[in-house]
Amino acid sequence: MLFQSSHASRGLTVYETSRGGCVGRLQASFRCLIFPFRSFQCDIFLCLVGQSSFSLRSHTCGELCSSHVDEEVTLCGWIQYLRQDLFVILRDFSGLVQILIPQDEVAAQLKNAFLGLTVESVIMVKGRVRCRPEGQENKKMSTGEIEVCAESMEVLNTCRKLPFEIKEFVKKSEALRMQYRYLDLRSPRMQYNLRLRSQMVMKMREYLCNLHRFVDVETPTLFKRTPGGAKEFVVPSGDPGKFYSLPQSPQQFKQLLMVAGIDRYFQLARCYRDEGSKPDRQPEFTQVDIEISFVDQAGVMSLIEGLVHYSWPEDKGQINVPFPSMTYEEAIRDYGVDKPDTRFGMKLVDVTTAFQESQIEFIKDALLKPSGCIQAICVPEGTVRTESGDSHSYVPTPQLNLQRSQCSLISKQINLFKQLFLMAQANAGDLIFITAGPRENVVCRPLLGKLRLQCVELLESYGVPVRDPSVFHFLWVVDFPLFLPKEDNPEMLEAAHHPFTAPVPEDAHLLYTQPRKVRGQHYDLVLNGCEVGGGSIRIHNASQQLYVLDTILKEDPSLLSHLLEALDSGAPPHGGIALGLDRLVSIIVGAPSIRDIIAFPKSFRGHDLMSRAPDFVSEEDLKPYHISVVWPSADIEGQQDNSV
Amino acid sequence: MLFQSSHASRGLTVYETSRGGCVGRLQASFRCLIFPFRSFQCDIFLCLVGQSSFSLRSHTCGELCSSHVDEEVTLCGWIQYLRQDLFVILRDFSGLVQILIPQDEVAAQLKNAFLGLTVESVIMVKGRVRCRPEGQENKKMSTGEIEVCAESMEVLNTCRKLPFEIKEFVKKSEALRMQYRYLDLRSPRMQYNLRLRSQMVMKMREYLCNLHRFVDVETPTLFKRTPGGAKEFVVPSGDPGKFYSLPQSPQQFKQLLMVAGIDRYFQLARCYRDEGSKPDRQPEFTQVDIEISFVDQAGVMSLIEGLVHYSWPEDKGQINVPFPSMTYEEAIRDYGVDKPDTRFGMKLVDVTTAFQESQIEFIKDALLKPSGCIQAICVPEGTVRTESGDSHSYVPTPQLNLQRSQCSLISKQINLFKQLFLMAQANAGDLIFITAGPRENVVCRPLLGKLRLQCVELLESYGVPVRDPSVFHFLWVVDFPLFLPKEDNPEMLEAAHHPFTAPVPEDAHLLYTQPRKVRGQHYDLVLNGCEVGGGSIRIHNASQQLYVLDTILKEDPSLLSHLLEALDSGAPPHGGIALGLDRLVSIIVGAPSIRDIIAFPKSFRGHDLMSRAPDFVSEEDLKPYHISVVWPSADIEGQQDNSV
Structure with missing residues (x-):
């Protein structure tokens, strides 16, 4: 036996x-x-x-090398291609290997079986590994030193239909790739992406669970709509008029787990957000969700630095911890944005003093107003890098729809700006953009921040190297304001992140007098100019939480009564963070879209182009949920639209 | 610094x-x-x-022991109780420790601070560990040899409200426990359950990901309604009339991942099933979802045995692999059920020959019909174990609503049944149940199967030990029929498990001639009489899959066109399994309900009693989803019903 x-x-x-x-x-x-x-x-x-x-196999295709010579192996895989009736190139997830088709008379039946194969059919081959004859090695192929002499072969499945070739060099439309996702995933790039994601997640779990004794707790996704949760999907229940919602994050549950004494919680949490057709967003996404008791801000930041360091893929080079920190104020001041891309310079410079005497109309106007200022960025060699020498080639003004009163191109022939050049450290051929306006306003600096990014993208699209694609710049942004004026009603305040963030201890007393001046114990993790995580130390005092909800934010506290009650029944100090796993992995692998690191993503309109979800459901099937469809009054032709 | x-x-x-x-x-x-x-x-x-x-702490409460004597420690935790103004018992997730309140004059302020504490308040204590004075050790407490002499204390949060005491011995109603789940989770039992679950899952991941190179792939939960998926929640989308559904399992995706060449996939998958108020079911649950290419049934079974063995909690004793196997036919024959509890005997016995000459009416009738048979179970000492000696005490007839024609109590005074006693191996005092009917029917054996379980539960409720609660009996049940007659129309067939299960190779030819005789390559994993997993080798041939869907099951194959297309584009042979994680863990920890191993479960009516989900959503908020509520015509008072 x-x-x-x-x-x-x-x-x-x-x-x-x-x-x-x-x-x-x-x-x-x-x-x-x-x-x-x-x-x-x-x-x-x-x-x-x-x-x-x-x-059924003894080895994978890609692992075979000269140390396997003379071994009997059994391989299973897909026909990548047939070559001159002599070879079959067999593929599995690990790579390619060359199979030698026997040419002698006695093996005629086996040879014919090979010759009848179609590309992408699935076979099992038994054979012996041998060195390739001298001069026939393929240095470009990781198994290029050897080949397998086939001794028997079984066709496991025949490929009959292929909408496109499974070759990297064959360009497919995004829609076609999505419709035949199971073929698209056969590409080495997608195999690499999904496997790297899996391995990174496993390392994260080892770090959290095994090294730091975090408890992996699953929290419900059928929850209650949060007040004002306009972006939450609803799920009709069997109770008439009552709906679950798919939560945007397990925020309440993670805090309740701390009140429950779980001490340290983590979860790779599926989250949901209904954002219609925002580019490169997914209706469901995954966050590395973490919460810990008896911790301070520095503790959470160290934890995350350790986590990223521990799980960092070996083939992506070394990253250094700790990550640098920057305050929100510094980020806005120097980069015009709260998630600065620090891989390159071109920082914002305050050049107000250079313009004190200026008679230029829009500058004069700006400086007359309270806290008026002039900001600048300098694009090194921004005017000399085009072939045509036309300084306008780089100016992305049209894309931004800038008004001349807000932004103006200053070219070097204007002598008045000698001081400006000095302050901006500009050299001949550099391009300088300036904006004028009140220091605090949301245009003056943020506009230059956007221009800075557009300039670098434009430069790179012209082939000018600015950012090293193999470099990863992590950055903490801290000391965010706790509250911001509401956009539609600046007299009112809203939470800058969420209403559970605790104030910075030094600012806590200002909560009751000048809430606009309070900084929150919030921290964002930024990677190469993208926000990949955000978290905070939470309010653990019920009366402070009630004050924030009720008095400052004017929200109905009864909707969060269970959380307030929980804080009053012995809540420990606690804080946490959530990392956006999809975004993090997509940056690490250099994918242009998060769709490239998700096995079965939705199109930007939220459609699954393979299975055609969402789909119509009969009124009969909706009855148990006490809902019916309200058809738009216009004709319903548009429904059949299946664009990506 | x-x-x-x-x-x-x-x-x-x-x-x-x-x-x-x-x-x-x-x-x-x-x-x-x-x-x-x-x-x-x-x-x-x-x-x-x-x-x-x-x-903030240096140690946990529960880890302190005599090796820490003389060390300065910082502890954070909850006040379990105050004792005679001398001690505070401090608790964290790891256990309890005794804190000595200083009694000397100079520390009067510290003493007063301690005396002002309420139970379940959160404090941080610094102090020095010392041995307890001789004679004062507490052997029942794991930290009972030591105590901590408090040197300073900070109140981190005051507990103001407590709906019930956080003590194991205080019995709470299920509804109260659910409403204040964050307090219920503080109990040592719930802490143990959630931590054990987390650790088991981590070990499973190590086994699959690190040892066997499985790829952890997340699949969508916003999917398309499967044909006839009556138990699937729907999620309205922004497209009028179109809905996503929350899938009952990632079945299609896992198969597509095999077609995609992922080779070996696993996921701790959140699954959804709308089953109204079935007892001990949850609308969302978790399965350990596994699929592997180039594998056979024995391979998957070995993989799972290794997985369970590797992840088995140390404190639950050794389990032996491989697990025994039993065919479906044997299970029904010997236990009257396809998930037998093999921890005890009382097997079904075919006693037809004993009754060949019987003149008892219902037996005569049964034996006249084709394949009529008599089945029996023997309950050892079933008539003598009650104090009253009343043999009827154990007979659970009323619960089952048995008709006398189906089941009859045979008492020992009837001499005619000597042969029956021999065949059933009955001794004096034993109780024998018999059923009569056609061998294949769904009453004769299954009824005895149910009686067998009810008897053992009844015996155990009387304090008669039958099953050892510390024993775990795993069992594979194999060779299920591939198709079963539809309940409402026995001329038609339905898939016994799902339409993707491959036939047993020896039976494959019968698919086209006698589909009712085909056994499937399906395997169920049974633990102590509960189904904890099920899987199969899948059909990987498109034409066979089409034949099953179209010709045998009379289903519309166009609904699965993407899967059929995938099978035709080079699908490898593949198979897999899904383990019900909630059920598995609940049996391992001996929990009476799966609610005891889920952090935030729903009530059996699908309600979250803490946050009151599901909840009403305004018509305004439903507009983007093009749905409206259809209120039942009866009065809507009933909606406010919040029973568990």
């Missing part, structure tokens, strides 16, 4: 069982684990681990 | 930073990890790991 495997030659005796199939075969590159296993007739078994355990 | 910590005495130099708080302190019981950390002024740091890293 049991037999000793051929792998015994490697110094390990490996047993396989007769229960219909193979239990696992030795992968020399993996550790072994001993425990009683399928022990019908013997007590101790070697259970083998690795990428070919429990499988 | 940096200082050497007091832990240096342990032989390790530990640096802490000045960045507002502690980075982490040494936990002697955990491994250390070295990497550059918060290196403002030095390059190499020791980053400490364990349950108190990044925390």
